[in-house]
Amino acid sequence: xxxxxxxxxxxxxxxxxxxxxxxxxxxxxxxxxxxxxxxxxxxxxxxxxxxxxxxxxxxxxxxxxxxxxxxxxxxxxxxxxxxxxxxxxxxxxxxxxxxxxxxxxxxxxxxxxxxxxxxxxxxxxxxxxxxxxxxxxxxxxxxxxxxxxxxxxxxxxxxxxxxxxxxxxxxxxxxxxxxxxxxxxxxxxxxxxxxxxxxxxxxxxxxxxxxxxxxxxxxxxxxxxxxxxxxxxxxxxxxxxxxxxxxxxxxxxxxxxxxxxxxxxxxxxxxxxxxxxxx
Amino acid sequence: xxxxxxxxxxxxxxxxxxxxxxxxxxxxxxxxxxxxxxxxxxxxxxxxxxxxxxxxxxxxxxxxxxxxxxxxxxxxxxxxxxxxxxxxxxxxxxxxxxxxxxxxxxxxxxxxxxxxxxxxxxxxxxxxxxxxxxxxxxxxxxxxxxxxxxxxxxxxxxxxxxxxxxxxxxxxxxxxxxxxxxxxxxxxxxxxxxxxxxxxxxxxxxxxxxxxxxxxxxxxxxxxxxxxxxxxxxxxxxxxxxxxxxxxxxxxxxxxxxxxxxxxxxxxxxxxxxxxxxx
Numbered sequence: 001x002x003x004x005x006x007x008x009x010x011x012x013x014x015x016x017x018x019x020x021x022x023x024x025x026x027x028x029x030x031x032x033x034x035x036x037x038x039x040x041x042x043x044x045x046x047x048x049x050x051x052x053x054x055x056x057x058x059x060x061x062x063x064x065x066x067x068x069x070x071x072x073x074x075x076x077x078x079x080x081x082x083x084x085x086x087x088x089x090x091x092x093x094x095x096x097x098x099x100x101x102x103x104x105x106x107x108x109x110x111x112x113x114x115x116x117x118x119x120x121x122x123x124x125x126x127x128x129x130x131x132x133x134x135x136x137x138x139x140x141x142x143x144x145x146x147x148x149x150x151x152x153x154x155x156x157x158x159x160x161x162x163x164x165x166x167x168x169x170x171x172x173x174x175x176x177x178x179x180x181x182x183x184x185x186x187x188x189x190x191x192x193x194x195x196x197x198x199x200x201x202x203x204x205x206x207x208x209x210x211x212x213x214x215x216x217x218x219x220x221x222x223x224x225x226x227x228x229x230x231x232x233x234x235x236x237x238x239x240x241x242x243x244x245x246x247x248x249x250x251x252x253x254x255x256x257x258x259x260x261x262x263x264x265x266x267x268x269x270x271x272x273x274x275x276x277x278x279x
Numbered sequence: 280x281x282x283x284x285x286x287x288x289x290x291x292x293x294x295x296x297x298x299x300x301x302x303x304x305x306x307x308x309x310x311x312x313x314x315x316x317x318x319x320x321x322x323x324x325x326x327x328x329x330x331x332x333x334x335x336x337x338x339x340x341x342x343x344x345x346x347x348x349x350x351x352x353x354x355x356x357x358x359x360x361x362x363x364x365x366x367x368x369x370x371x372x373x374x375x376x377x378x379x380x381x382x383x384x385x386x387x388x389x390x391x392x393x394x395x396x397x398x399x400x401x402x403x404x405x406x407x408x409x410x411x412x413x414x415x416x417x418x419x420x421x422x423x424x425x426x427x428x429x430x431x432x433x434x435x436x437x438x439x440x441x442x443x444x445x446x447x448x449x450x451x452x453x454x455x456x457x458x459x460x461x462x463x464x465x466x467x468x469x470x471x472x473x474x475x476x477x478x479x480x481x482x483x484x485x486x487x488x489x490x491x492x493x494x495x496x497x498x499x500x501x502x503x504x505x506x507x508x509x510x511x512x513x514x515x516x517x518x519x520x521x522x523x524x525x526x527x528x529x530x531x532x533x534x535x536x537x538x539x540x541x542x543x544x545x546x547x548x549x550x551x552x553x554x555x556x557x558x
Contacts, residue, residue, distance in 0.1 A: 005360060007327035007362050009371060014366045048284060050288035081286060092288060096375075
């Protein structure tokens with residue numbers, strides 16, 4: 001077995017608001033690291049958690065722990081140690097997992113003509129953030145759906161495990177589809193042709209005029225983006241069906257790294273005018 | 280092999296001053312984690328480093344890196360990943376090492392009549408801290424010696440590896456001899472009889488009237504405290520000689536956990552009047 005390791009630091013004021021529900025924060029601290037394991041095709045096993053807290057707050061810690069352990073139990077991750085100290089609120093989790101020798105999913109294996117896939121739907125977490133920042137209005141089930149996507153993202157562990165031997169590359173979408181797919185393209189020295197209209201978005205997102213912007217540039221989705229030879233197309237759809245989840249083929253890998261994004265007609269997308277963040 | 284893991288979070292204002300030399304800080308961030316590996320008898324292999332920084336400061340980061348990698352290179356530790364983010368200065372290192380199955384040094388194996396040993400000299404780091412806080416004066420080689428003990432502690436990795444199969448318990452002294460030995464006594468359900476006059480102290484510390492206080496309660500020493508059957512007494516002295524370092528037998532393990540500390544005459548030490556921190 002190989003050891004897969006990932007560390008994430010979540011800082012109050014940078015990654016979350018000071019008044020964030022501690023249950024949701026405990027959940028998300030583990031979820032974002034589990035998402036990294038999923039992207040490596042690793043089976044998560046152990047974690048260490050270091051916390052810096054301004055003051056002892058038993059209610060806060062108790063709620064944080066409930067959120068953390070609800071997810072730890074679900075994925076059988078053991079908290080094996082860590083550190084607790086005084087200071088500005090900061091959470092640093094290191095997660096360790098196992099993956100059979102040479103079966104880990106990497107970022108550097110995407111090949112020309114591979115299909116590009118994403119799990120779930122993109123942009124809802126960014127929509128929830130815009131709502132919390134007072135930039136947009138959300139209500140009813142759209143609001144519930146988006147806040148859930150932001151606060152309690154579902155780590156795609158089972159999908160990652162099933163993609164061993166199938167996906168040629170994978171990454172989890174934490175900084176937005178374009179930015180994270182960009183890491184795969186850079187490392188694999190290839191380009192991509194994406195059909196914007198195929199990017200899966202929720203009913204909540206579809207009602208907003210800048211849905212494309214949020215679906216490709218919005219962060220915090222923690223869905224998987226992966227590539228695989230088109231011979232595996234039906235296999236992948238079957239895997240998703242068995243896991244009762246959505247996966248969508250959104251484009252393909254091309255040779256030319258200089259025009260990384262095109263529409264299906266093969267025309268390069270004008271990123272500037274579309275308001276996208278370059279990568 | 281078993282995997283040994285340790286996480287430490289160092290927070291500006293709690294563990295170090297904002298103006299601490301970044302080279303020394305990089306060195307110490309790794310050193311305190313290596314010290315945990317030493318206490319487990321583990322061979323350090325890989326580390327992840329998460330840093331939160333208020334602003335990008337290339338000079339600071341460059342110096343920090345120099346300090347970190349000078350020690351990483353010396354102990355062949357590979358930095359395999361991490362996280363960099365914006366926020367109040369905070370450093371979280373997770374270190375992973377290997378130890379053969381069932382040969383790790385633990386805290387729960389101390390037995391009655393085992394000898395208690397410490398490496399190096401105790402109290403110099405606490406003396407340096409008192410100096411930096413303006414509480415005492417230090418100069419010349421005493422000052423250099425103590426500041427070195429505080430800023431660039433030497434991880435006792437080689438000693439830890441050589442104590443596999445010999446020591447019945449071990450811990451590194453980060454919170455002071457009494458507090459850390461206390462963890463061994465608690466976990467092993469035994470007591471200890473310590474001869475205060477045998478605790479090894481430097482010429483710098485001997486010139487201070489409260490030397491006993493600093494040698495048993497001062498933190499940040501990062502020496503090892505360990506227990507072993509007295510049949511290994513000469514072996515341990517030979518190991519230290521080969522490693523060109525000092526180890527000192529300071530007492531023995533006793534059955535009665537209610538009077539954890541005594542002098543050699545067997546009389547309990549009055550902790551309160553001596554100004555010690557209870558454990």
